[in-house]
Amino acid sequence: xxxxxxxxxxxxxxxxxxxxxxxxxxxxxxxxxxxxxxxxxxxxxxxxxxxxxxxxxxxxxxxxxxxxxxxxxxxxxxxxxxxxxxxxxxxxxxxxx
Numbered sequence: 528x529x530x531x532x533x534x535x536x537x538x539x540x541x542x543x544x545x546x547x548x549x550x551x552x553x554x555x556x557x558x559x560x561x562x563x564x565x566x567x568x569x570x571x572x573x574x575x576x577x578x579x580x581x582x583x584x585x586x587x588x589x590x591x592x593x594x595x596x597x598x599x600x601x602x603x604x605x606x607x608x609x610x611x612x613x614x615x616x617x618x619x620x621x622x623x624x
Contacts, residue, residue: 529553576613578621579606587621 529551531537537549548564550557576595580587582605591597595613602608 572614573612574615574618576618577610579608581606590617
């Protein structure tokens with residue numbers, strides 16, 4: 528919005544671009560709204576995964592570590608219990624456990 532001379536133009540642009548978020552790098556305005564919107568979109572793509580993985584399945588473990596954020600890992604006998612934030616698509620892919 529720093530390069531737009533009139534605030535009426537900003538409102539006009541917002542009506543044309545439904546999910547737009549006007550920000551000012553100079554005045555540091557609108558950044559909180561931008562961050563909240565980004566986090567909202569990201570959180571809708573992520574979910575919590577809690578699962579027991581057989582120790583003979585390192586492929587699944589690697590997928591979780593490469594694509595998610597592991598918050599808990601416990602060895603339970605021959606298996607590994609994992610809690611992680613992962614993309615929804617990954618959870619759907621590995622829900623066989």
